[in-house]
Amino acid sequence: MIEFGWQFFLVGIPAIIFGGISKGGFGSGAAFVAGAILALVVPPGAALGIVLPLFMLVDAATLKPYWGKWHWPSAKGLMIGAVPGCIVAAFLYAIVDADVFRLLIGLICLAFVAFQVSRALGWLQVRQMPFSAPVAWFAGTVSGFTSFVSHAGGPPSAVFLLSQGLSKTAYQATTVVVFWAINWMKAVPYVFLGIFTWDTIMGSLMLAPFALLGAWIGVRAHHLVPERPFFALTYILLVLTGIRLIWVALT
Template sequence: MTEFGWEFFALGIPAIIFGGISKGGFGSGAAFVAGAILALVVPPGVALGIVLPLFMLVDAATLKPYWGKWHWPSAKGIMQGAVPGCIIAAWLYTVVDADVFRLLIGVICLVFVAFQVGRGRRWINVPHLAFSRPLAWIAGLVGGFTSFVSHAGGPPTAVFLLSQGLSKTAYQATTVIAFWAINWMKAVPYVFLGIFSYQTLLGSLMLAPFALLGAWIGVKAHHLVPERAFFALTYVLLVATGIRLIWVAVA
């Protein structure tokens, strides 16, 4: 049984607020930092079970502010591709050890930061492309898989959405509706895989107010705070978390 000590709250509260801000105002790209940080103090499966209901709560809270502002073809394609992505991830979850997920989450953290820094310094260029349904499906497949195993579906879908040249608000709204659907897709297999438990529900309930606080701040900050300022702190958190998770997994 997982004990929720002071470390859980010391790391979990700011992590969930940060995740809520990312989902509520900055395209969900770095929201998975919440689960990654929780995986430092509880088993990865427990972290998954705690974070999913909180992210679903944030989804519900942020649907209204962005309603109808999304790019529907992109959102629809991502959701369709996410179905097989979630199925593959559910199968993988039944056959691998928890340390494999720690390693995977840690690597995703570092790769995401490397990609974002490279894009910011123009070492990596994401060209604007016309909408492509097959590319949307691929983005959804990869996003559904990474979302299932680490709540990290934001980065792969962000690459696709950035290539569409969407406005800041259309990009944000598209991630909101797409991950609202993807998170519901994940909920049913999470039940059958035993990821949800009394302990994860308790953890979710204790952190729920902070998820809503993060969502509210994110919606307000969407038009006020430069993405660069928000992500600068996010990168530091993700690098530290990623290195720690990889160290624990390998050790």
């Protein structure tokens, strides 16, 4: 049973708006902050169930502005690889305790921030490389797995797409179509695993307008807003959320 009290809305509304902005305009890499933050006030499985329909709604709202602008070989490779990733994650989800997923989500939050900060400071460089289908499949498998368990498929796919030297818009469009497909892959297993419940459906419905608001802001901010301040705030949120989830999981 999910408590839809003031804490749910205080945390859920800004988290979903932030996730929508990230998916709509900034490459989806940090969109999983929405689910991670929501997992602070509801069980991890419930957070997954609430966020997936909202992300699918954002996908539907943002496909048209980026239609046909993606890099199709990269998109296709990531989608093919995501299939086994989602299958493995579904089997593990059925047998693993919720605290393990809190710990995993928390570690993903911190690892993503560490990777991005290291790249920004020049400590780690993602070299441009020619397209390779096997590499795309591998990145897709990791993305499918992390997306299934925490809606955090963005970071693994981002590493691969950054190596392709895509333009900002091609990069964004590719993430939109890839995660539109991956989110549909996750929907059926979520039903059979009991992740979707009447409570999660109610939570999704109540937060849906804010997801659309985030998507609308993201699409418009894609060409207008500098990425640096947006991601700086995102990284702060991810670090705080990651530490909190790890603490809860271990204690």
